[in-house]
Amino acid sequence: MKNKTVIITGASSGIGKEIAKYFIAKESNVVMNSSKEENLRKTYVEFGAPKNAVFLAGDISKQETSKKLVDLALKEFKTIDVLINNAGVFSPKAFLEVEEQDLELYWNINLxxxxxxxxxxxxxxxxxxDGSxxxxxxxxxxxxxxxFPASAxxxxxxxxxxxxxxxxxxxGKDNIRVNTIAPGIIRSPLQSKIGIDDADSLAGLHLLNRIGETQEIAxxxxxxxxxxxxxGETINVAGGHTVGHSI
Known part of the structure; x- marks a missing residue:
């Protein structure tokens, strides 16, 4: 992946941040995106303002943001070899309490x-x-x-x-590979955002009897x-979550 160009959305925290850090260390050219410029800039500086990375803040649910990311990648690094669609929001809410605005939020940002x-x-x-x-x-x-009601x-x-x-x-005929990573419970800021104070308490949901780390997704x-x-594959990185539970 040296000198290959990678666009990563949701790159200022959690899984996306770790993925960006990992690819930068592998000498890939990384284009980082997040909705809040302050957080994105802070992450970029924390990484040491690497020469093989640039960033662009913007609402990923807007087509104009995607076009700007492509323009930036091509301007700075000439190619786009990998796209990692990491940006997303997630929170539990009972089915009967879900409102239209909830659905719009998840469908806009996630999908x-x-x-x-x-x-x-x-x-x-x-x-x-070629592309991934x-x-x-x-x-x-x-x-x-x-x-964990999370239908929305x-x-x-x-x-x-x-x-x-x-x-x-x-x-596929264009040699473009498209795959999904399906994480289990991963130690990240998301856990506290959805009200889980002790993520390790959910270890029993995985056969390995522990939660995952962001580096394992990276x-x-x-x-x-x-x-x-x-x-066309969905790769579960979940410690056996879909196979059974360790209780």
């Missing part, structure tokens, strides 16, 4: 953000007859939990899983970015 950004990078990948698109889903799409965000994530397979079919993303014969 439309992934859709529009992918739509923006595909032409460049077709031109070079990595979407971030969740194991909860295939493994629902009664005590899960409908958007489920759509991303379906989009992955369809795009893999449409663009490692999976790097693998998929370099894998030339994997497409």
């Amino acid at each position: 439309k953000g992934t859709y529009f950004t992918t739509q923006a990078v595909i032409p460049s990948m077709i031109k070079q007859q 698109i990595i979407n971030i889903g969740t194991v909860l799409v295939e493994h629902a939990i009664d005590g 965000p899960l409908t958007s994530k489920g759509a991303i899983h379906s989009l992955t397979r369809q795009l893999a079919a449409e663009f 490692e999976a993303a790097y693998y998929l970015a370099t894998a030339n014969f994997i497409t």
Whole structure:
């Protein structure tokens, strides 16, 4: 991945931040995106303002943001080799309490953000007859939990899983690989945002009896970015979450 160009959305914190850090260390050219410029700039500075990285703040649910990311990547690094659609929001809410604005939030950021950004990078990948698109889903799409009602965000994530397979079919002839990473419980700021004070208390949801770390998602993303014969797949990085539980 040295000198390959990677666009990463939601790169200022949590999983996206770790993925950006990982690819920068591997000497990839990284274009970082997040909705809040202050947080994005802070992360960039924390990384040491690396020469092989640039950043652009913007609402990923807006097509104009995706176009700006593509323009920036091509201007600075000439190619777009990998897109990692990490930006997203997620929070539990009982089905009967979900309002229209809830659905609009998740579909706008999670699905439309992934859709529009992918739509923006595909032409460049077709031109070079090579590319890798990595979407971030969740194991909860295939493994629902009664005590964690999240129908609103899960409908958007489920759509991303379906989009992955369809795009893999449409663009396989162009040597564009499209895959999804479905994380289990990962130690990140998201846990506290959704009211989980002790993420380790959820270790029993995984057969390995521990929660995951952000670097483990970054490692999976790097693998998929370099894998030339994997497409249309959903890779669970979840310690056995979908197989069974350690109680």
